[in-house]
Amino acid sequence: MEYDIVIGMEIHAELATKSKIFCSCPTEFGADENTHACPVCLGMPGVLPVLNEKVVEYAAMAGLALNCKIANFSKMDRKNYFYPDLPKAYQTSQFDLPICTGGTVTIDTPDGKKDVGITRIHIEEDAGKLIHEGGGGTLVDVNRCGVPLIEIVTEPDLTNAEDARIFAEKIRDTLEYTGVSDCKMQEGSIRFDVNLSVKPKGSTELGTRTEMKNLNSFRALMRAVQYESKRQIIELKKGNRIIQETRKWDDAKGVSSSMRSKEEAHDYRYFPEPDLVPIVLSDERIEEIRSTLPELPEAKRLRYVNDFGLPEYDAEVLTAKKALSDFFEESVALIDEPKMISNWLMVEIPPLLKEHELTAEEIPFTPASLAELIGLIQDGTISGKIAKSVLADMFEAPEKAPKTIVDEKGLAQMNDSGELEAIIEKIVDENPKSVEDIAGGNKKAYGFLTGQVMKATKGKANPQEANKIIREKVQAKIDS
């Protein structure tokens, strides 16, 4: 029997606010333990939360970017459970009235476009971190307590590991684009939970699902989905039942295993948070937030094709990363050569980034430098080939303007035809065999002569100019 895989996801993303959700402590990652703490995020007796307005704004922005409906009225609730990393013994979250509902995300899969429904997005606070000391007991670091999160819950619309990865990447890109979250996976600022079940092909009845929490790389996500779907199918084929449970994904071993989870017995006793007032957003306010949304990748892609005349492929690559498209647009504003800029960003720059272990966000020089480099090619100061070597130097010394590099290294093309003529004349004289070949109809010999000229001028000869002179000189030789 064949099986369908049914996948829904829950995605937690840290919002990129400067301060925590209910107090003014910083959210910055990597500080010393318990230094980002105050009576409020420590849940001391008598203190009260005050909702960070930026959190509401960012959550609404995320919702708008994922085509959700933003609620005019939503509220915060308490989710009660005991754990030492949760100082108040409840997590302030949203239960029955989340801020965003009913969105859709369209993904491009190898099988074409697919829609994935967004059930809801709600606001909540993060918990702290337990540090287990070998033999020395357990310590609590509360720095992360009260860092604002959104949880995005999808419909069970995904059907395979590849689609799940594409979807997760798209969510990451969208949140990053809107500036709602920095989505640094290695810092845990975006985490994926997967709900997965399998059912006989074509069946309308859903199977029992399992949940895998906190998958923190796209690779882990894909592998976890592949493993878990196979495991469930094998269980069913053996005639076993799937147990509804939370499973732990061990990325090193590549297996999921049942977690002895007390959570199954948890009754969170949700009720409305009486210390906070409801979140009320008027239609005007929602529109105001919408107007602050940056242009999203799809719209940008269309614009690149229509306004800049770029091929689909270029537009897609450039818009996939906000940093890349920002760099492109700043460059194009300085020199109207979109296709050339695109080529440099897509073809020449990536290998150098890789060599220097940098990301697209970390191009060491400015868009103005790239524009200047392209200008130098355009006005014939340097050839495209020389420009590549200048680019390599720009990675080494990003503070130096391309023009300075060209001047210092004397890389400007030889456009003085007198000087070039003398060199070419000499080369044609020294290579009678080539002239003979050309006379005999073997035009390939031109290439050899051009190579010699370039060698003699260390590449500084303007290739068109050189070719023209070579032809003249060779013809003169043949004629004489």
Next chain:
Amino acid sequence: MKDLANKTVTELHALMAAGDTTPSEITKAVAVRIAEEEPVVEAYVTTLVDQAEEEASACDARVKEHGLAGTLDAIPYALKDNMCTDGILTTCSSKILSNFKPPYNCTVYNRLEDKGGILIGKTNMDEFAMGSSCETSALRRTTNPWNPEYVPGGSSGGSAAAVASGMAPYALGSDTGGSIRQPAALCGVVGMKPTYGLVSRYGLVAFASSLDQIGTFTKDVEDCAVVMDAIVGHDAKDSTSVPEQHIDMLTGLKSGVKGMKIGISQAFMGEGLQDEIRKSLDEAIRVYTELGAEIVDVDFTMLDYALPAYYLIASAEASSNLARYDGVRYGVRAEDYDGLVDMYVKSRSEGFGDEVKRRIMLGTYALSAGYYDAYYKKAMKVRTLIIQEYKKVYQSCDLLLTPTTATTSFKFGERTANPLEMYLSDLYTVPVNIAGIPAVSIPAGLDAKGLPIGLQLAGPAFSEDTILKAAWAYEDQTRYTDLRAPLQKK
């Protein structure tokens, strides 16, 4: 003999302003009263007499040079021990917080400090404000200053007893279901619970967040207006604090009740109402009629549902609010435990008293899956109905006049065996909290046993000025607020 400990805040201020006394003389008089009465009354968990006397002598020079900053300047006061004070024990009269010194102040403390107030002590209470007699306190046994065999009421019994015995010129308490008005009635002082959101809750250790409100204990109505005026106002640190709005409780205070409509409801005169209290109510009706107020009969059909709804909502919120006392970060942790869960269980089992445990269990149950709709949700619906009922009531009258309690004070142990009987002590006060409206309890004389009677005036949201105007008019006619509890030291 100036008898400073028996004077009202307004009187003390006038004496200082006239140069007839000094800040240190006043604080000294209160300190002497504490030394004499506290052994029997036990109103305080912590007294700060030395610190207060130092502060007062620092005031002497300042006041001499610059005069008084306001009515509360250089006057000592007490706070209920559930209001956080930086570096000073804040125990909620619970074992689990018996060692807790917060590193921050509650907003009301800051407000009173700004007015020149001198904190003289933190008062005893029912544990975590759960109780109506102060008997659930794990730390002190506060007695009623009118008769030490009787309870002072609760939960703010310490604050009520401190003011009634002259151990504090005024005090703050918190009122979740009657915790200011009921002890004020039982101790013969003025106790006011303002509109929900009018006074910041920041730094008030939460019992039931949607019901808790800080208010005042004073010897008379004018003092009540003065202290209320000092503590109200928006606080950015409390999201439920209402936006700034000025309620002038002082200017028109003595302008009388002519034309005011005062509502009376038979619902508050049912079975169990002490005869003498009914008579007090009749007397009040006469007084108001003579003063030119109009007495109107109003329906109040929801009274029977208020108490059950209250115990569900308050306990549900409490079960969540008190979950943080787990022995992990502050407070008392059990000494011997085996692992995390055992530490939680032992710390909480040893740290909380029976009444607190009872309410945590009740609240946890009311919020549980499968019971939420039947209990918590239904209670919230009743809450809406009570709010609507009050709206209707206040269409036909300005204020509702009721007894504060059905009986005067009771003896220690009398109601501890049956929690439900104790809960009934709050029958007349609870609906006010459910609706979030303001109310005051004012002294209305003594019963045959010499125990104080209290009457309650409740009005719509933000009607504190009207309530106090009516309370002052009654006081002015009856002078019951001039009565002072007999001193234990003969």
